[in-house]
Amino acid sequence: MTDALEVDGLSGGYDDYDVVSNIGLTVGASERVGLFGPNGHGKTTILNAISATLARRRGTVRFFGQPVDRARPQAIVAAGLIHVPxxxxxxxxxxxxxxxxxxxxxxxxxxxxxxxxxxxxxxxxxxxxxxxxxxxxxxxxxxxxxxxxxxxxxxxRMLMLDEPTLGLSPKLKDELAQAIATISAGGIPILVVEQDVAFVLSLVDRMYFVNHGAITREIGRRDAVDHDEIMAMYFGAGATA
Amino acid sequence: MTLDALATVLVSGLVMGSVYALMASGLSLVWSTLGIFNFAHGALMTLGAYLAWTLAGSGVLGLPPWIAMLVAVALVAAVGVLLERLLIRPFYGHRAMLLVTVMTTLAATVFLSKGIQLVWGPRLKELPALAPGNVSILGTSISAQEALIVGVAPIVLGALWAFLRFSSTGRGIRAVGQNPQAAQLIGIDVPRLFAIAFALAAALAALTGILIGSVRLVTPSLGDEPLIKALIIVIFGGLGSMAGTIWAAYLIGLAEALLVFTIGIYWAPSTLFLLLILVLVLRPQGLMGKVVR
Incomplete structure (x- = not known):
């Protein structure tokens, strides 16, 4: 079965400066995938590059097999790849x-x-x-x-959610997490950006760690990620000592 | 003040208010959709009046006045599309878009009004009346043409309101005005709706120009003073609020008529300005504007 989203060698940014470079990721046809990592490291820019709301970008993006990396934002929406900013x-x-x-x-x-x-x-x-x-x-x-x-x-036909629970109370976070799970159970693949690791882990099948504008690690659901490792990813190896 | 005098003030205030509302609504639409002031709005009024003159009985083609008016309005709308494409679209997303478009639309004003002088010459033109004769309202006799303006304005403004409120293109226009990024992400072709809004405003300008021209005479500077008035009305009504613009237009029309009647034509404009400045000092966001923009 074709993946919902295949991204390869995607780079982009503002003016002369690349915020993200050489991004590669896939989202399966009914998969839930997370992007997590510290603030200001390019998670939002990756979504903007995919939805073509970022003017300067290069690389390939395929949506259910169709190339959309040269499409205008409204064509991408029309195809069913929806970015919730x-x-x-x-x-x-x-x-x-x-x-x-x-x-x-x-x-x-x-x-x-x-x-x-x-x-x-x-x-x-x-x-x-x-x-x-x-x-x-x-x-x-x-x-x-x-x-x-x-x-x-x-x-x-696929949703990209950018920090859907930013600034919300734990109770509201749970409510939204349930809503997102319901949406995904309806067969819609989801790519969700989050900073809250616990939250994203509860929501997704697989996730990518974004650091300094690049994807530096892929973590499956079965890979146990302990607290120290996450701290290390966020703050560098020294933080775990 | 006698009852007769009051009626006179009311009627002439309504005539002025209607003209103001029509000409300011287009300016207000462009501001709340594209976030710019269109300084070519006045020149588009003038252009509309001259095109109608050329098309109508007294001009070359001899069309009936109503047809001439509609064709002229459509032609000016097309000019609006062209202006948007050439003078505004290249600067979407530019840091200084507001200031750059002040320059480009002012430049368009110069080109249009000099072009109009070149084509039609400096001699005054008289537009055939859409409605000939006089009528009496509340015991005050005004030209049927002025009565027509009072009647047409609410119809046109009501249609504009219904279009923005209920049609999907109209809703889209409001959406791109409120949040172009979010509009883009639901699949709206933002530049296309900007162009439609701009063309609609140009059509409103042309309509106003033709109505003014059929009451007064058509001159190359027909739209100059109305442009300034319309700017003041849009600011006074509150930036971004179409309802505020329309209230402000009628309020200013009535206030002006009252001032002309009580203190005379010489002191009325400056007193009116003083009042407007006072209101804006007390209420900087205008009548119905938002505090933060």
């Missing part, structure tokens, strides 16, 4: 339901709009309660739910 405020002066309906923008998404809306409102009952509220009035957790809901309205 970090701390997305979505559209502050739009109502929740209006936002969700609007998010079904591409023809494929529009065709499935009604059923996807039901799905999102069932997955996040809080959004259903607040469907006439403006997005700017939502709390941090609700905004994150809206952001993921918007991603689902795009009729994803």
């Amino acid at each position: 970090q701390a997305n405020t979505v559209f502050p002066d739009m109502e929740i339901q209006e936002t969700l309906e609007l998010a079904a923008w591409t023809p494929r998404a529009r065709a499935a709009r009604a059923e996807n809306l039901d799905r999102v409102l069932a997955l996040f009952p809080r959004l259903a309660e607040r469907r006439r509220q403006l997005a700017r009035t939502l709390s941090g957790g609700e905004r994150q739910m809206l952001s993921i809901g918007v991603g689902l309205m795009c009729a994803p």
Whole structure:
């Protein structure tokens, strides 16, 4: 079976400076994969390079076998590779339901709009309660739910989530983790960026460690990773001593 | 103030307010979608009026005034698409986009108004009236043309509101104005919607220019003063708020009529400015603007 996402030799950045270089990763057709590592080491840039929201990039990206590394962002969305960005405020002066309906923008998404809306409102009952509220009035957790809901309205064949639980309470984190597990159980492959190792471990089958703009390690679920090793990855070997 | 005088003030305030609302709405649309001020808005008004003149009875082609107006509006919308492509699109994402586009749209103003002088010459033109004769509203007699403006403005503004609120293109325009990055990630072709918003604003400018031109005479500087007024109205109403712009337009129209009536035509403009400055000192975000932008 074709992998959902195959990335090879992907580099990119801003102005003359590469933030990430020579990234290679794969996400299987119904797999959950994590990207973790310290802040400011290029995890978000990798997602931006894949969704073509980063202007300067090179390398190959295949989505279900189709090359998308030269495609424009809207073509990538139309193909079903959906990027849910970090701390997305979505559209502050739009109502929740209006936002969700609007998010079904591409023809494929529009065709499935009604059923996807039901799905999102069932997955996040809080959004259903607040469907006439403006997005700017939502709390941090609700905004994150809206952001993921918007991603689902795009009729994803794969989701890329950038720190979906950033700044949330443990209770809300659990709620979102469950929602993400539900989405993935529906057969949608997921690539999730996280800093919280415990959280990402509970969520994914496999993960990549991103350090200084490169993938330096791949960790399977069965590989036991102990605390010291993670500390070593984050802070260098000296930290474990 | 007698009741008759009050009616006169009200009617002339409504006429002015309607014109202001129409011309400022396009400027407001461009600001809240693209995040720039379009200084060519006034020149587009002038262009619309001249094109309508050429197309209509008194001009070369002799079309009926209504048809001439619609064709002129469509042509100016096309010019809007061209301006967006040439003068604004190259600078999307530029650090100083706001300032660069001040320059480019001002340059467009110079080109358009000099071009208009070159093509149509400096002589005044008279547009045929869309509605001839006079009518009496609240005991005040105004030209049917002015009455038409008072009637057309709410219809056009209502249509604009409904388009932005309910149509999917209109919703998309609001989305790219509020968060272009998020809009891109749901598959919206952001530059295309910028172009549509800009063309729509140009069409509104042309419509206003034609309506003004059919009340006054058409001159190469027809749009100059309205541009300044429209800028003030958009700022006074609150940047980024279309409703604020429209309220501000009618409020300023009525205030101006009242001032002209009470203290006379010489002191009215400066007193009006003083009032606006005072309001903005007390409420810097304007009538309905957001505090942070």
